[in-house]
Amino acid sequence: MQRKLAHNPSAPSSPPIAVLALVVLVAVMPLPVGAQDTAALVEQGKTSFEAGDYARAASLFEQALAAAGETTESRLYNLAAALFRAGRLDDARTRFEQLLPVTDSPALVHYNLGLVALEQGRPSGARGHFSDALVLDRDGRIAALAVEQLDRLGMAPGDGTREAWRAVVQAGGGYEDNLNLAGDQLVAAASAFQEAFAWGRAPLWHRGALSLAASGVASGRHYSGYDGADQTLARPALVLDYRESSDLSLGAEAASEWQWLEAERVSRRADIAFYLDWSPGPGLVQLEVGAASVDAGQEFPELSGSDRFFELTYRHPVADGLVAGAGYSWTDENRDGLVAGDDFFSASPVRHRLSGSLDYALAARWSVSAEAVWRLSRYQEDEVRGGTRTLRRREERWRLRLGSEWEVSDNWHLTLSGEWESNHARLESRDYQRTEVRVGIRRAFGR
Secondary structure, three states: OOOOOOOOOOOOOOOOHHHHHHHHHHOOOOOOOOOOHHHHHHHHHHHHHHHOOHHHHHHHHHHHHHHHHOOOHHHHHHHHHHHHHHOOOOHHHHHHHHHHOOOOOOHHHHHHHHHHHHHHOOHHHHHHHHHHHHHOOOOOHHHHHHHHHHHHHOOHHOOOOOOOOOOEEEEEEEEEOOOOOOOEEEOOOOOOEEEEEEEEEEEEEEEEEEEEEEEEEEEEEEOOOOOOOOEEEEEEEEEEEEEEEEEEEEEEEEEEEEEEEEEEEEEEEEEEEEEEEEEOOOOOEEEEEEEEEEOOOOOOHHHHHEEEEEEEEEEEEEOOOOOEEEEEEEEEEEEEOEEEEEEEEEEEEEEEEEEEEEEEEEEEHHHHHHHEEHHHEEEOOEEEEEEEEEEOEEEHHHHHHEEEEOOOOOEEEEEEEEEEEEEEOHHHHHEEEEEEEEEEEEEEEEE
């Protein structure tokens, strides 16, 4: 659901993010085992901060940092936040800058540095940090606050700078031991492959809480060990977004998708989707419903028809650096099906999909992830073989994925993933297993 960029210029002024940084990090980043006086100093500092005695809080956090003998991200955040609220702006700036090379939340740090720059009378520096927060934010919450600050600085959409454009380009390769097209066992061959992926988004128009943006996805995969299986995809879209508050947005996306097999177009899809994103506390709920029309052309006429779909996902931080996710989706695919003499092959399943995921930040720039997906497909029509009706198809597919990502710099990432998939059907010819490994390098762009 990578559709929108959060914004809400008409919302009430949000509390400074430095306060949020203190509360969140003390709550979810436990102190390492150490001297009791260090923990006591931290607790006293938190109490003083919440009471509005920021100078005392800063002093206590400085003592805790010195007593611990080591610097942790949580302690440094707490100290920087207290220094900012105490008016010690140069010291706050120094501490926030110390966080940039080690933090798991660079958007949050840049936003704080933007606030410091504003208080120091450096609007150009503030613009730079707020723009960085906009590009680096992963879930839209910090981006919403950054956009409000940019609005106050006069960076309106008419100037072309209110909402940053963003783009991602990735290239890589891998190995697949079973080439499966259209989800069935049509090709059973092993091959190395090379692939490329690009995604971009740019603002077009904005008025109040309403905005319009253009986005696009393009991807391609070339199999070096098998002819006739190269795949290409292009998907341009328009996204209309309404942000009710920093925690709630809704909107619509209209997209057109083309797919090619060996440079010959095999599918054209047009869809409209409506979505809602809501952040109840630290978690994020995403809901999407829509419909699509599919034209598979002359090569695969049995795959032409229409779709209806629904998807609900939830992501929640459960521990320091650990985020858990769960999702459910439903798809009703109404296709023409394939008629070949006295045979009929159904291509109209109703699919139910359950997923669970874990993302864990092992270090400031290194993260790992795991995902398990179960999909049940019930086909709506009896299949016919030689003029005789057979059982309706029913398939269960499991997919397990493990991945790792290393942030080489702010904009460069190295990725590694492995995937295993197994499909079980009533018809033995539809059973298959597939394993894939991939490596890649990704570059992020943005203003």
